[in-house]
Amino acid sequence: MDWNGLKTFLSIAQAGSLAAAAKQLGVNHSTVYRRLQAFESELGSKLFNQVGNQYVLTDIGENLVAQGADIQGAFNDIERTLVGKEQQPKGLVKITAPFNIANQILPNALKNFRHEYPDIHIEVLSSNQALNMNSRMADIAVRATATPPEHLIGRKVCEFEWGLFASENYLKQTPALTSETDLNQHHLIGGTGAMLDLPAFSWLEKHFGHNIRTRCDELTAMSYFAQQHQGVALLPMDQNRPEIKLVMPLPHLPASQIWLLTHPDLRKTERIRLVMEALTQYFEN
Helix, strand or coil: CCHHHHHHHHHHHHHCCHHHHHHHHCCCHHHHHHHHHHHHHHHCCCCEEEECCEEEECHHHHHHHHHHHHHHHHHHHHHHHHHHHHHCCCEEEEEEECHHHHHHCHHHHCHHHHHHCCCEEEEEEECCCCCCCCCCCCCEEEEECCCCCCCCEEEEEEEECEEEEECHHHHHCCCCCCCHHHHHHCCEEEECHHHHHCHHHHHHHHHHHHHEEEEECCHHHHHHHHHCCCCEEEEEHHHCECCEEEEEEECCCCCEEEEEEECHHHCCCHHHHHHHHHHHHHHHC
């Protein structure tokens, strides 16, 4: 049975005339007439009696309407399924993020996303360096900065305050740490390289640089040195975990701003928009 013929028949039955059915189907009058003639010829039965401009169902037509409505429903379900598959987003999305965020946040942030959009593949580039977004080295950047690049678009999704962290083992073997001045009696773990651009590490270097025994250019490395009882580390609050203890929050230090960024040319790309939305929702909740 011709689907277009059945659809045309059902439309005429519902609309009551060729003109109304043509408007409903988005085709011209002669196309509706031609489809109806071909459908009746295929079935070998007259489905309508014409009364003026109106088309009235014959007994056979009445019987076919009930069955045809079920068939039309089935066809509509098939069409929706096929369209859904064609529109299912797919492709690769490259995300660049600092090591600590790539290791500790992104896996949880995208856990449910992978089930919802199995055809979108994720590539994570763990780096504290600003990758070139113009050359598509990355599609999305998660950056800890107070001044995001002007050529990128996005939003600040959260802030992390700073604190002093150390292992229980280290704290048991060293003098009490109850105030900032007590840091003069401790081995400190600080930053180097680009980390010194952050106000928190500039503060540590300025006031307690003489006590810094270990310097790293990456937060996760600092946290692991602290975990191995090497000293007191200055870390954002997202580094809090059982192996190291928050000894003292430092609310006077400027919070670390986390920005989610992409190139303006990519903002309407569906797969990138979906990943951006998933990450934004995770960070902001």
